[in-house]
Amino acid sequence: MGVRGLTGFINKNNIFSQYELSNGTVIVDGYNFLYSLYFDEEIDVKHGGEYSDFYKIFNDFISVLDTCKVKPIFIFDGGHVDERKFPTIKERFEKNLKRSLRIGQGADDDRCILPLFCSHTMIKLFNDLNVCAVWCDFESDPEIAKIANEYRCPVLSADSDFYIMDLPNGFINTSDFQWKTATRRGIKCKIYYRSEFCRRMDILKECVPLVAAFAGNDFNECQMRIGNAITFLKGKTSADTAVNQALKRVNRDVKDRMKREIMSSLSTYDIPETSSTLAYLKNPNAEMPESALYSNFPPWFIALYRKGGVNKDSVDVVLYQQRFLNHYVEDETDSCADNASLSLRKWQYGILAKESSIKEYFREADKLTHKMVTPNKTSVEGLCVPNLEDMQKLSLEEREDWFFNFLETKKGEYENMPAEFHLPIAAFKFWLKHCKPEREYAFALLSSWIVAVNGRKERGAEGMATYKNPYFNLRASHAFSQWQSILKHTIYLNQLLMSPIFECDVTVLYSGRMIFSHLEKGKKEIKAYLQENVPAFSESAKALYDVLKNLIE
Template structure:
């Protein structure tokens, strides 16, 4: 809504992007590419990863043709201060997932009803590696590093995150909605460039107050509930949300800031805004403002070698959530919400993985006497690294067998490409819950073994066999996670 309002006010400059560096918010990019593809990529049956790869490759090929050098930053663990916001968003995503799951294949899913398939980020990272595109997976939210690198490299930022209207970016912000890479001409990409200076000049607002505006207007950390006071002061003809933002900007532009430094300006503006609507001083707004003034890179308890592997995409960021926050919030799946969650299928495996990360598992390791002074968390992380990098095959096989509760010695006569699916099959049948039909699971697995997922009729087949399609998609996901140590 705010983005549309800025477009309506023409607070941008028409530009053609060529021969430049470009800092890209990776999460925003893969969300946008998946949701805006034409034809629309599947969300009902677990995801269309080949189609997604084509879209991503076409995007970066366009950048290459226009001599644009991309630098990708990906989010890591979520900010603990945003937990309530994330829980609220998850509930909203679950409602969308229910809508998608119950919409008939021949019907159109309501506009804006999108749920990202669970492995899109993993596939995106693999494509970046394959193409040799420079990227960094951050330990926390990417915003601080995006802003820092953009100003250091003197490059604009490409994202859909409205926070980049607020940050002080020396080369401005390109919104993905207006980055028309599919309309490139003569080696140039039409786009709209937003700068904070142009915004402030239009609204006669001191740039130092942009963080105050964002804090009271509403973001992931705070929102000032003003009961319509600001909207009533606006002369804008737009809808309520636009009138409210216009009213806030008008109010802030009238605050007397004479003789104050930037910090004092923000303090006075916040105090007067709170008083204006009868609210008391609140530390939440101050913390929210500070995240724009001095965006800090998140710290982590992870050892340096683990952080490095996270940054280059060799370790999943779930490691950060499990070790630092002792919590995990898996992505929402499009499934039958009247049945058990598909995540219950892999629960024992995830539990095993979490124990490796959070418990002292020296029993799995050879003598670690030289590491006795290391904390339990460090020893646990060390064990995961040892198992995945240095451990002999026998030990890795033992851990694999314990996780999947199978004996790999029984697989000698099974073709190599089927060994993992067979292990997963045994695991599932050993963990069937009351009410789950074994024949449905078997049907799903057989579909996976005998059908080509890239065949033209595959999507239609899965849509006709909803339960079987769901189980197979989870099998594929589980197999991928087990292979990569990402459960």
């Protein structure tokens, strides 16, 4: 979660060295880097995301690393096994919920919510470029440190926890990584070594985690900021001595609790002796040690999970029977956009859960709330929903049947349609049926989709050469948030069914600024543009137009 104030302290005191990264490996803190890259590039959030733009930026980043002969290994968090962090996760969710609602009301506060399909876009790029990426069982920070030490290379992240961890080969803060000005010689950056911090601050190596422990705890009359914690630890002969002296400053009635909290905080910086993530990197086919993940999921699921091929929320659903839903730029006077995909999640839980209900955390008005959701275990026809263990026993055709059953549509409707459009059109029809969006919203979505598939997003319709200051409508944003939620959970269902339906390209399915620009221009103008230009479109775009023309009339 990071140590508040530590990055500023490190920068203020220049506790780093100039460095040029080349001809080596770097371990990248996956989700942390994903957030940093999207927000640092100031890619649109308000209109629901720009996944094609994000793909291009990410591709540029990977190209730079390749030019400098740097091999990135992206490591991602898995489920939330650490119950100690649950209050922090909940608090952060509540804060971001309020900020996302303020964006819809005109606030310039869009560095808080990552658009829904950013991780899908990133996974597509990994697959396209064969980039190494692995999902951990649970918390990734200790695994990242273990892997970096094994590969004898630095870590790249904006998480200040890595200033605390024992990384002999250094830590590079994302903000100090000048990849855009790289040359063939390498990428200039600043690298931090904990040993230098200890030397400069006169602190024992074993006392460094106490900086985070003391700064992160409320010691009543001896509450410490980063600078105070470092001053207090100077010259201490051992960690035990430092802890005992700190506890003398605490009221007796809370001393035991404070000691437990300190020790708990220290344990978060321990680097494990063994790592299933590291073992997977070395040999994906090797037998793995027993763990909560391996004892609760079948091998086919874990193989996909490690590569991002199934959603990590599944771990929380199975092990903890809970799930946090998503943030959207939506209308707080209406129900949460994720309500639109509730029945799809019930089918997911029917596949994942044993018997218990799942606690979902979501928005109600402008507050965080939760409810218990009962899994769907039988179909309308009375058939039992297959579980994860059963899935490999089903034929491709049977899994396809389950998919179309879940989406409340008929398989025969898709026989003459290109396979790449089956999943998104099934999701689109589900959106029309359950959300009944304004016809103008549906037209704007479909027309932008056709233009994006054609590969002409930058130009778009005539007179729409730029989307820098696009039109915005909160009711439309709410409807498009419902669409993204439905599409997301359609993709997740397909994954749990071992992907019987062709995987869709999310980078062409949603371009927020273009959709709102089409909405502003109006159906008549965009329709005329399509009718005039479709003959010159790509074969894929023409095929999609033929499929959708009845829907956009």
